[in-house]
Amino acid sequence: MAGNFTRRDLFGGAIAAEIPAIFVDASDFRPVPSTQEVFVSSPDATDISIVIDILQRVPPPDIDACKVHFEDVIDQREGSFGKLFQISPTTEFTKIGPSIPAYVIQGTVSSPYNVAPHPTDPSYREAQKFLPYTLLLMAVFRLEAHRTDLVVTVNCPITKTADSMNEKRVWHPAYDQPPDGTDATAAPVVDDAVVLLKRVAGSLEVKDWNLFSPQD
Numbered sequence: 001m002a003g004n005f006t007r008r009d010l011f012g013g014a015i016a017a018e019i020p021a022i023f024v025d026a027s028d029f030r031p032v033p034s035t036q037e038v039f040v041s042s043p044d045a046t047d048i049s050i051v052i053d054i055l056q057r058v059p060p061p062d063i064d065a066c067k068v069h070f071e072d073v074i075d076q077r078e079g080s081f082g083k084l085f086q087i088s089p090t091t092e093f094t095k096i097g098p099s100i101p102a103y104v105i106q107g108t109v110s111s112p113y114n115v116a117p118h119p120t121d122p123s124y125r126e127a128q129k130f131l132p133y134t135l136l137l138m139a140v141f142r143l144e145a146h147r148t149d150l151v152v153t154v155n156c157p158i159t160k161t162a163d164s165m166n167e168k169r170v171w172h173p174a175y176d177q178p179p180d181g182t183d184a185t186a187a188p189v190v191d192d193a194v195v196l197l198k199r200v201a202g203s204l205e206v207k208d209w210n211l212f213s214p215q216d
Helices: 062-075 124-128 161-166 188-203
Strands: 005-010 015-020 023-025 036-041 049-056 082-090 102-109 133-143 148-158
Touching: 005 188, 015 036, 015 049, 015 188, 049 188, 062 082, 062 102, 062 133, 062 148, 133 188, 148 188, 161 188
Parallel strands: none
Antiparallel strands: 005 015, 023 036, 036 049, 049 148, 082 102, 102 133, 133 148
16 A cells, blocks of 8 residues: 655655655645645556544543544545544554644545435435445544644545445444454554554654644
8 A cells, every 4th residue: 555655754844754655735726724734646547545634632541632632533525424433542652742632533434426326315424335435543632732733634435335334343323333244354454554654653753843833
């Protein structure tokens, strides 16, 4: 999915992180907000994206704040709906700072409404079950002293029927439980996405803390 990684400067050099070498900077071909960095897979036909956001800190508790960030991503996709599977604290991402609270979110989001019946159609949710969906993996860093949440999101489309049927850890948000399929419990594309998130989030390094709101 990702291959070789290269260290790239983000936000004018204030942050650095390892990004897959084949991924291209989305700002080269479309507008990207100054508080966001976006990288998309290029020759890789899976259309995976990495988004790094500098966001206003959501008040605690931390788990509720993570839910807000997940729901914000869903709300940005008109006519889509999501399913949140897990929010877990992690101590894996220490390069940014060993004392900074960090959380990993796992969820999925449906296809946009323009490839399915309109959301007001009674058949909308049922029709979504036969469409691709997107795996959302997020790392949330709670920078309390800087009144900021730094969020890394990996968007990984699940487009193959075999992957949808084999993967039992996460599944299409239109289902209340995993759809019937084989006895397999994992799809390689999901494992690859997890590795990608861990590599990017684990390599984040802040070089200039003045990028964020100053401490009180």
